[in-house]
Amino acid sequence: MARSAAVSTVVATALAAGLLAATSSAASSTAAPDAGEVRVHDIQGTTRLSPLAGQQVADVPGIVTGVRAYGSKGFWIQDPKADGDRATSEGVFVYTGANPTVKTGDAVRVSGTVTEYVPGGAGSGNQSLTQITKPTVTVESSGNELPAPVTINAKSVPSAYAPAGDPADGNSVNKLPLRPRSYALDLYESLEGMNVRVGSSRVVGASDPYNELWVTVKPHENTTRRGGARYGSYEAQNTGRLQIQQLAPVSEQPFPKADVGDVLTGVTEGPLDFNQFGGYTLTARSLGKVVGKGLERERTRPQRERELAVATYNVENLDPGDPQAKFDALAQAVVTNLASPDILALEEIQDNNGAKNDGTVAADQTLTKFTDAIAAAGGPRYAWRSVDPENNKDGGEPGGNIRQVFLYNPERVSFTDRDGGDATTATDVVRRGKRAALTHSPGRIDPANAAWTNSRKPLAGEFTFRGRTVFVVANHFASKGGDESLTSHHQPPSRSSEVQRVKQAEAVNAFARKVRAVERNADVVVLGDINDFEFSPATRALEAGGALRAGIKSLPRAERYSYVYQGNSQVLDQILVSPGVGRFAYDSVHINAEFSAQNSDHDPQIVRFKP
Incomplete structure (x- = not known):
């Protein structure tokens, strides 16, 4: 993203x-x-x-x-x-x-x-x-007094986000009369190009490499526990969000570093612009001062002796050409913030030469460098399992060949290897005695399915913990590329990418149901960068028929997020479990998404349970 x-x-x-x-x-x-x-x-x-x-x-x-x-x-x-x-x-x-x-x-x-x-x-x-x-x-x-700024605040911004588009005009709002007292987007449009002002406002989107941050003028709108604005439904767009840039070049005036929960104090004033990467944006002629609130990176608790800890982490296009500092920081997060989980599903592991597009697909050098860094940080000596993709068939950065990978701690978990799984060969579920088993482990789920065109194929593996088999499926669903923004002139916006993710979710759901058809109480964990919300059609398709349940829904609403996009704290990364798992403890470990200094743009997720 x-x-x-x-x-x-x-x-x-x-x-x-x-x-x-x-x-x-x-x-x-x-x-x-x-x-x-x-x-x-x-x-x-x-x-x-x-x-x-x-x-x-x-x-x-x-x-x-x-x-x-x-x-x-x-x-x-x-x-x-x-x-x-x-x-x-x-x-x-x-x-x-x-x-x-x-x-x-x-x-x-x-x-x-x-x-x-x-x-x-x-x-x-x-x-x-x-x-x-x-x-x-x-x-x-010259030297004239500027027109008085219009103050944008909680009172002036309507609670409704946008009118429904005109069906006769392709659901566009372009030709509808503006109603600035009724809809937030209409208010902002009625101020387009005008001199506007915001007072002291909470930061809900950290400063980014493009010298932008997001604030909210509505301090009580869908607040997260750590100071963000949670995106909890398609009707909860958070009307008080506003992007802040500055007119002065950063060479003349450095842009402030801010994390979620910090406060942009004083007066920020300038023309209201509209741009591609955030919609309505206050281009500050005068910029307030950021007051830090000391947001800290979370640490999850260690798993207990009889608990299996399974986590997922999108490491954002990791390859051997990245600085050692990135490997070290990610490794430290695994050890310190995730408490060295027993099984860790990684997304966006790139091949051995990263984005160099020369046909290389192996990622052993990437994984050696990463697992070495984890060990050096005081973590376990992880082993890994994966399936190399076909060259440039799984989307992502051309030449990078991103894929999912299982890391596991062999001191606590064993992996059941069954040969034959490759980029194009599907793993299946069979009965071995009274138990379900995979025909290929590691193996890919239904890789020929059109749902996976130009997208990562799910990686399935069979693990054993304390004598109990656990099936883990690592995913990286299709991105939201092509979806319209919340500020689209179509209302509601088109979310065209949902179609592919729903098909992907249906394929994974079918696999989970196949495991449970063979062994009703089997422990199945489906996890990864789902690229969709906990309330989305894709998540509903994953949960269909009771085959799986989204673990993040067990958290209080104010803690349900793994990513911050345009000032909205939202869910993209998920762990779902089968009914056989029973009781579990879930944690969204907030270490990246809310911070201007990030090792990845995603927060890892972890679940702990007793198989």
């Missing part, structure tokens, strides 16, 4: 070249003004699309409220003479494509073309940003 620097660079380049601009001629509920002076609110109109899109405008007056000399270069103007209509924004972005020559506080008149720019392109489903392009700018005076 992490956003790559390469993608960011490509988008910034495209922005500068104007390659992603899209002009919409769709009608708005606001009619074009009569002949005469055009003002900013005439351009913005009362819907998301400008009634003047595609048209030339001349001598639009405004005060410059912010200047951006990087990324999408340009400046914002705001008309100090508001029209009194809450639905019409008084601010607009002027796209220059080169370093602007105006300064904040300049009174200007701008001529140019009104366009609707869609960050990420029309296929992304993103809303558009109304802007003036190919501008001619006349500076009339």
Whole structure:
């Protein structure tokens, strides 16, 4: 799920070249003004699309409220003479494509073309940003007082997130009249381009490598125990979230480091932008100060003598070319924060030369380096089992050949090896005496199933703990790539990637049911990066028929998350267990997702039970 620097660079380049601009001629509920002076609110109109899109405008007056000399270069103007209509924004972005020559506080008149720019392109489903392009700018005076900022706070942001899209317009909200008193997205759209302010606000998304963080202006909205904003359903979007960037280049003003639960104190003020990687964003002309609250990385308790501890951890594209410091930090987390689980399913283990796309698929060097680091950190000398994928058949970074791997502590657990499992050969369930057994261990589940196209195939293994067989299935389901954002102009947004994950979940559920059909009380553990929420159709498909139950649902709601995305603390990583497992203790161990300094962007999960 992490956003790559390469993608960011490509988008910034495209922005500068104007390659992603899209002009919409769709009608708005606001009619074009009569002949005469055009003002900013005439351009913005009362819907998301400008009634003047595609048209030339001349001598639009405004005060410059912010200047951006990087990324999408340009400046914002705001008309100090508001029209009194809450639905019409008084601010607009002027796209220059080169370093602007105006300064904040300049009174200007701008001529140019009104366009609707869609960050990420029309296929992304993103809303558009109304802007003036190919501008001619006349500076009339300098040093003017800026229009007073609009304060965004808990009282002003509605509790409802967005209206339902118009079925006659493909479920789009683009042409619907804005209702800023009723819907949060309508409020933010009505302030697009305007000078806005937030007061002291809690950080709900840590500072990232792109110099962004997320705050909430609603301190009591779906709070987690550690200070985040939990995403607990498709109707709980957390309306108070707002992304914060700064207008000053980091070379001039370093961006603050903040963890979830910290507080951005004082006043943060600047134009309200809309971008591809977060939607509505306060581009701060003045940025408050981060006050740390000392969030600590969690440590789970050690397993007891008769407890089997099974964990999952996405180690984010680990390969031998990564710095030793990354291996050491991940290893320390396994030993210290996860208390050296008996079985550890890893996701995103890359092959021996990482993203070098030369046909290499073996990952023994990656795993040797990692298990050595764990031992050096004071952990057990883990053994491992895996199945090498076919080259470039499992998705992920091209050439990286990510796969799932079992690490296990041979001092406490034994692995039952049954030969024959490879990238294309399916393991099956048979009866051996009175017990279920795998035909291949380790083996892949139904690898020819179209559900796994360009995606990781589940890895199944048969373990023995204190004389009891435990079946473990490690997964890394298809990503959410292609899904529309919460701020999409389609409401509800399209979640097209769910289709494949549901099919994957059905295949894993069928395998778990097959094990239980042979041995009703068999202990089955299904775990990994499921890439979906505990309330999602994919999770329901995994649990179908009572074959499995999602362990994270045993936690209090305020602790159900493993990932933080755009200020929403949410579930992606899961462990599910069969009814035969009986009582269990579950823990989502928060060591990464809430922190600006991360060894992975996922939090590991662990379950302990007595087989």
